[in-house]
Amino acid sequence: MILFTNASLVEFDPPRVRHNEDVLVEGDSILQTGKGLDTSGVEKTIDVSGKLLFPGIVCSHTHFYSGLSRGIMANIGSTPDFVSILKNLWWRLDRALDKDSLRASGLICSLDAIRAGTTAVIDHHASPNCISGSLEVLKNAFEKTGLRAATCYEVTDRHGEKALQKGLDENIAFAGLIDEEKKAGTWSGLTEAHVGGHAPCTLPDSALERLAAACERAGRGFHVHLAEDAWDVSHSHITYGKDLVFRLDEYGLVTDKSILVHGVHLNPEEIGRINERGAFLVHNSRSNMNNGVGYNPHLPGLTNWALGTDGIGSDMFAEMQCAYFKHKDEKGPLWPGDFLSALAAGNRLLEKSFGRPFGRIDPGYAADLVLADYAAPTPLEPENIAGHMVFGMGSNIVETVMINGKIVMENRVFPGTDRNAVYREASAQAQRLWARINTIEA
Template sequence: MNQIVIENATVVQTMAPCEVANQVDIVVEGDKIVAVGVNAASGYPLATRFDGSGKIVIPGMVCAHHHYYSGLSRGMLVKAGKQTDFIEVLKQWWWRLDRALDEEACFYSSLICSIDAIASGTTSCIDHHASPSYISGSLETIASGMRSVGIRGLTCYETTDRNRGLAELKEGVAENIAFAQSIDRKKKQGEMPLVEAMIGGHAPFTISDEGLSLMAAASSETGRGIHLHVAEDAYDAVWSHHQYAADIADRLEKFGLLSPKSLLVHGLYLNRHEIDLINSHRVFVAHNSRSNMNNHVGYCSLLQHIDNLVLGTDGCGSNMFEEIKMAFFKHRDQGGTWWPADFLKVLARGNEILELYFGKRFGRIEAGYSADLTILDYHSPTPLVADNVGSHVVWGMSSNAVDSVMVDGRLVMEHRCFPFDVAQIYAKAAEVAKRVWKRVDDIMP
């Protein structure tokens, strides 16, 4: 079995209780950490050596909500109408981009998003995919991009009726089920998947009751939880009151969609009753500070009441060093009372979702945990100790310090180099982006 030893490193545990241990060896066998400690390497003379001197090793970071389909949108040059509210942003921008995506575009989006994540020290991305012109097979395309780069992921198709009504809803749910079942077949053959499945939905305001009931059936059939935007803008909450005379969370509970494996996203306009309900089902909620600011949708004023809060980017890249800073500073700007350590807890909690889906331990550098690690060239001019890890993450560390990244026991980036030609992939992605942008221009809002 593949053995790698990271020798003589400083281990910083970012999941509570935070700890700092100096001159430590980390022994990795297969996909797991098997020993951590001073001189732990001495029992493994044949293992491949990685010199960790002067390096800091932290558990790999999780982006708990991403949209890989937005990968090719950076700098997108298209004609678009005014975008003065949330619905206009969706209609003028994202719902034109997603309709322009074909198989090749999805694959290159996945490749470049995965490369971006690994280079930023993010070892897992929880993706929420949309490509209404290419639904069937799209999740395997996203997953194959993830596997090619070596990042851990979850993906799902965002079920919606926004283009073609019930037929589109059914196709979306069928794609979620088909992908989950393909993972199950691989597991039966003894494979440990690097990419897992969820049951995706766009948002309650584009999913009819029939759609929610199909998602509930898909969830129980596959054993996966839902991944759904909720109350990103007041519009979603108002729509629920107007069309269904119910709060969003009550509507979801009615269909049995709230479970400990469920991941809701945004939740800015959930009320206190809904937060209590979500907490009682131990549902995860992903906060995406940058995206909220970009879309001018407001701030989640009940953020501190959400028990299972995690951190995502909503497609604004996959750099969790940046995201935690934005989340912290925006929170301070809103008069919130959390400190860096509180947001570090939120970031680290993303590992709990991985544990539920992959059935392994994540988030600590200890024997028995998965070997998903980020190795940093971070040198602090002030003491770095257990009590100030959160402050160092928010005020000091950045993706500039990411030196190497290990996922599932494999070094997928070593000293900032990938084992494949990134420039060639970027050149091809840029060509595909140009083609996609041209198609977006031909798609009416």
């Protein structure tokens, strides 16, 4: 058992602040909170005096395969619009991935997430020349670092029928691997699965039919980009004569287990259908700006929405701040508290995948916790937590991170992990990856 003492407990949705509390963790769960707890059997005590303890943060959409793209030096070519960004950069990078580069990318992305206080990520993977077993490579990276994650393979027709089927098979096989571990009692409790699709523009009707069947067979939800750029919408109208959400919905792919990403160019009727089905839409503000795809005006009308990075790291402090400031720049009506609720909503997605409660510091909740050194210059109250998050806090306040009841970073050090060696290997793999990109035509 691990005991945190004298903590200021901060929760995000609904906001709550409790001062001078103790938290007792047993196994992978919070056992008790309060004062005067029974400390018999405690193996480690952490004095939190003067610091904050809050539930782990969730990045609700990311791409860990992109970790070696930072500062990329390859012959990318012209990228004047979104489609050319995909063709000249991302669709060449994903084809250049092999298991060694993917392993390195998964490890550094996992360590970076933990350093930022992000205890769980919802990943969306692509490596067309390295499909079979790719999700297990990522699983190994998550579990080696102690990060909680759900991942999937993005099925697409970009590389022909054979690769499309291999992507479907990889999703089903990975979900099956998790299920077998659960049955055998060897599951770490850290990794889960979804069924992934790239975007409707690269998914013909036959693929949607098979994806729906894969979701049913795997017993998992669907994770897909849609309406990131206006081209996706136009393609759907020209090719199928349908709005994107309604086309997916015809195949049963818009449900309360679905994770729909971006949605910048959806129409109000589509937002209504998403709400009706109980699906989540994940907003990725920095990625939208970086790709120049426009601003999503639908956030105030969404029942369920969360925040992701679309692969631009896992610093959710930065993502929440950018999302809020961009929204206000667009004259939006939402306030910091709305964005804090969206950040905390990632816990609802975890609950759907892992089947247990997240996001509170109460008995029975998952022991995903962040210890942060933040000296509030003004009172820290439930009513202004969001204001402190947007205008004062940053990932640099994170000191110690617990995931699934285990300390995975303590005083900014990763126990049992040679971080420098991991990054040296990642740098070497990045150079090899960039060289391979130069041999691949758009």
